[in-house]
Amino acid sequence: MGRSILRWSPRVLGIAIVLGLGMFALEPVAGGPRTGAWSGHVAQLAPAVIGAAALAVAWRRERAGAVIYLVLAGAYAISVGARHLAWIPAVSGPLALVGVLFLASGLVRAHRS
Numbered sequence: 001m002g003r004s005i006l007r008w009s010p011r012v013l014g015i016a017i018v019l020g021l022g023m024f025a026l027e028p029v030a031g032g033p034r035t036g037a038w039s040g041h042v043a044q045l046a047p048a049v050i051g052a053a054a055l056a057v058a059w060r061r062e063r064a065g066a067v068i069y070l071v072l073a074g075a076y077a078i079s080v081g082a083r084h085l086a087w088i089p090a091v092s093g094p095l096a097l098v099g100v101l102f103l104a105s106g107l108v109r110a111h112r113s
Contacts, residue, residue, distance in 0.1 A: 062106030
């Protein structure tokens with residue numbers, strides 16, 4: 001049972017992150033119609049698409065996915081820098097957690113083989 005939880009927890013959390021990031025794409029719609037609304041959708045949907053691509057890789061190749069998620073967490077922290085320090089744990093934290101869980105899952109699976 002412990003291996004099953006370790007195998008599925010990063011996948012479920014990864015899906016939750018993608019859905020959470022995808023929710024930000026709805027923000028331009030909430031303000032009503034405006035010019036360039038599609039560009040706002042695309043720009044705000046990009047993180048969810050990147051997260052979905054990372055999840056697709058990690059689903060089969062856990063250790064590679066772990067590296068991708070950890071790089072994404074670091075890249076986000078560097079990109080916002082000191083401007084939004086409170087945002088770093090809120091966004092980079094879950095990404096790093098999923099990366100660590102995928103790494104642990106991959107190591108357990110490699111050890112089992």
